[in-house]
Amino acid sequence: MPNSEPLCLVIIPYDRKKDAAGKVVDYETVYRRLIVPAVEGAGLVPLRADEQRSGCLNFSQPLERLRYCDCALADISTGDPRVFYQLGIRLAVHPVPALLVYAAGCAHLPLEAEDLPAFPYRVSPHGQPMHEAKYRALLTQRLLELMDGAGESAVYRGVRGEGEEGRAQRERIAGRELHATVFANLLKKGRTGGIAALRELQSELGDLVEVDPADLVELLLSYRAVNGWGEMVELVRQMPPSLAGSVLVQQQLGLALNWSGEREQAEQVLRQLIARRGPSGDSYGILGRILKDGWEKALEKGDMELARELLQKSASAYLKGFEADWRSTYPGVNAVLLMELKDPADPRRREILPVVHYAVEQRIRSGAADYWDYATLLELAALSCYEAKGRDALGRSLAMVREAWEPETTARDLRLIREARQRRGAECPAWADYAEAELQKAAERGTARP
CATH class of the missing domain: 3.40.50 (Rossmann fold)
Structure with missing residues (x-):
């Protein structure tokens, strides 16, 4: 029964x-x-x-x-x-x-x-x-x-979308899609006009609690494209709590705080995010970047003890990010880079480098490659002194630059490799110096077409 x-x-x-x-x-x-x-x-x-x-x-x-x-x-x-x-x-x-x-x-x-x-x-x-x-x-x-x-x-x-309710829902979806297209065009114009134009666009949105979360995220990323770090921080403070606490927004907040000179607060944001939402290649990668910037500032001030501590912490964060997801090449290449910069260089870099290289090659073969994939190949070629692959990766990365800070970041990494090798008396390939100069030119132009 x-x-x-x-x-x-x-x-x-x-x-x-x-x-x-x-x-x-x-x-x-x-x-x-x-x-x-x-x-x-x-x-x-x-x-x-x-x-x-x-x-x-x-x-x-x-x-x-x-x-x-x-x-x-x-x-x-x-x-x-x-x-x-x-x-x-x-x-x-x-x-x-x-x-x-x-x-x-x-x-x-x-x-x-x-x-x-x-x-x-x-x-x-x-x-x-x-x-x-x-x-x-x-x-x-x-x-x-x-x-x-x-x-x-x-x-x-x-x-389910049945009857009148279904038709009304379809109309709402169509309206949202039209709005998204219009808003995307406004953001594109706003980026051209700089921070002031984006601020004006934000003021027209009214109460941010009522704004589509996707629009707020796009606005946040648009501020990032024009170096509006303070505006990014303020925008996150005005977002609805559920959106402000999301992984993507917290990651971008950490970056913005770091670029605003609030390194300790930025580090705290990322560590709390990792504790709350768990390890990921992106979160540990951003934490590694924050610590890496702190290391460079400590070097500039001549505080060698703090610099050694931050270099170790940064390399560890990047390595944890790569171990959390072996497909995440950004923390992988940075872990290898910072191991190269240690004095003496960390021998583990030779074991990790081919794994990172394989991961980025697989991503490129999948058809999802962007600037960072080819920039990663360029840095790996510089670390392994492979000229043919380095020159090919340089041309491809320059062709895919979207924002000025991208080639600027890669040029800085190549400079760090060069300076570390000079301190050790090791050979610095001339083609790597050329790549560094070309990337810096691209950053100054804002876009790149070799």
Whole structure:
């Protein structure tokens, strides 16, 4: 006889999984000791999304569960792609919102969980659930609240798009696309007019809380293109908290603070971001850049002790960024660069350099190459004294310059390599000196066409 109790779909990984920082979550134990008792306490029957209960493989079972279970709970702790695939289907086909849960302290939540109806629980260093009685009771309460107040979720309503509501939504989308095109053209003109023009455009936006977040991000990046560091910092302060706290905006805030001369505050922003959202190539890469700039300033002041400390910290940050994502070539090339600049040079650079070279070559082959990919090849060629590849990379990078600070940054890195080798009495290839001069000319022109 069919069970009349409502079913709770549980979307959760199997076995033990690690997050980006290596923290383990034992999902089998979490499911058995935390999720199942909490679900049953709410008068629901737990059912894992892709568990096979028949004797043979049945591909229709998981899809049926995603569509017909009365409610759903999804664990998004480590960003498991299978979990998000199943969660996406569930949200699209069922009107009752899903309850999202995650292990607090996991290093790399792929969503801004604090802005979603997401519930944290705690695990031990070995990935076992902690304070089980407390979190079971809280989860049960959340599930009861979800079922008592069940109504159509915004996702389900948005993707269904039926009748008059669907037509109205299509009109809103078309209006947003038209607005985005107009705003993009205004920003393009604003960049040409400089900081003053962008300020005027911002003043016309009115209350920033009501502005499309995508427009605010584009405005932020436009300020960056014209060196409006103070304007970037002020813009972030005026953004809605949910947008201001996002990974991209916090990364750009760190850069802007650094360029404004607030290095310590910039470093604090990035370290807090990494602690909150976990290690990534981009976040550690920006932190490495901030520390690298501090190292150069310490050298200028003659504070050699501080310079050595910051050089070590910067190299370590870049290396952590590369280890977080081996495809992230920016922290990789900078880790190798700073290892070259140490006195004596760090021998590990010889092991890492070919890995970075392979990663950037793969990116170029994928068709997604930009200025930085060819600039990375140029710096790697300078580090390995490979003239033919260096000259080819120089021409390609100059052809892809978008903003003046790009060739300026690469020219500075080539200068650092040259000066380090001069201090050690090592040979400095003449073609690398030529590349440095050409990049500096491109930076002074603002654009480059060799």
